[in-house]
Amino acid sequence: MTSLAETPAVTGVAEPVLAVRDVRVTALAEGREIVKGVSFELTPGRTVGIVGESGSGKTMTCRAVLGILPDHVEVTGGSVHLAGADVSSLTSAQWTALRGSTISAVFQDPASYLNPSIPVGPQIAEVLRVKKGLRRREARARALDLLVAVHLRNPALVYTQYPFELSGGMLQRILIAAAIAAGPRVLIADEATTALDVTVQAEILDLLAELRERTGLALVVVSHDLAVVAQLCDEVLVMREGEVVEQGPTARVLHRPRHEYTRLLIAEHEQYGLDAFFGRTEAGR
Numbered sequence: 001m002t003s004l005a006e007t008p009a010v011t012g013v014a015e016p017v018l019a020v021r022d023v024r025v026t027a028l029a030e031g032r033e034i035v036k037g038v039s040f041e042l043t044p045g046r047t048v049g050i051v052g053e054s055g056s057g058k059t060m061t062c063r064a065v066l067g068i069l070p071d072h073v074e075v076t077g078g079s080v081h082l083a084g085a086d087v088s089s090l091t092s093a094q095w096t097a098l099r100g101s102t103i104s105a106v107f108q109d110p111a112s113y114l115n116p117s118i119p120v121g122p123q124i125a126e127v128l129r130v131k132k133g134l135r136r137r138e139a140r141a142r143a144l145d146l147l148v149a150v151h152l153r154n155p156a157l158v159y160t161q162y163p164f165e166l167s168g169g170m171l172q173r174i175l176i177a178a179a180i181a182a183g184p185r186v187l188i189a190d191e192a193t194t195a196l197d198v199t200v201q202a203e204i205l206d207l208l209a210e211l212r213e214r215t216g217l218a219l220v221v222v223s224h225d226l227a228v229v230a231q232l233c234d235e236v237l238v239m240r241e242g243e244v245v246e247q248g249p250t251a252r253v254l255h256r257p258r259h260e261y262t263r264l265l266i267a268e269h270e271q272y273g274l275d276a277f278f279g280r281t282e283a284g285r
């Protein structure tokens, strides 16, 4: 049993649940380094954001952390510690056991992660059967609880519906429910709200924040949208061409950017924000 003195809440020093140190990723066929030394730490209930233009290495960083890099792309430097364990020595069976139960992820385009010919409820129940060893009836009850937790109205009906019957926002809630089903400590959200309209996007971000507060989930949020990062993240990494050009507390980075590229991203965001606003008011006339 852990003594009280060792409990993080008592000592005030929470152990990082995810520690990424100087991670490098290389595309072996081209001999090109596509992630050039990324470092960050996450303690329970905290959120780190990764921003940067398309192709800057955000997704490859996440995939390195999740142990799901594409063929011929490998971690070639640094280390990833998940719940204190160095993941570099894990076998693929150990990775499979860890994914979902310790670390989980949601991506853009939720429909592509669901089986179109099976109702969504049983797909969540299946995660519970496989990852938590629940029996059919328990898994169904727990899956219904999860549909409630992600604020889907009429969960009993949604349980029986097929992916094509649900909106993009509802599908992303289903994916979040499946991702948190086995009680992971870290959730990676990679452009998870990008395809959704602004109102639904805000609801999903609120949901992630609520889950974080309620369960102590640690979040890694990847987005090209600075507003998403501003809303959710304690710390932000700004990436360009595989490199972290700036990193720090979100408020400092967004209000007092030190790197020229961060200033450019902020200027583009402001410009885009104005355009979107004027576009809407034009359309509204």
Ligand SMILES: Nc1ncnc2c1ncn2[C@@H]1O[C@H](COP(=O)(O)OP(=O)(O)OP(=O)(O)O)[C@@H](O)[C@H]1O
Residues within 6 Å of the ligand: 027, 034, 052, 053, 054, 055, 056, 057, 058, 059, 060, 061, 070, 071, 072, 073, 224
């Ligand atoms: N399977 C692959 N093999 C080799 N290189 C790849 C592969 N997939 C992606 N890359 C390269 O890795 C680099 C980083 O890509 P990554 O997907 O991490 O960028 P990103 O910042 O997530 O961009 P986006 O916002 O478009 O998703 C890019 O130069 C990309 O071309």
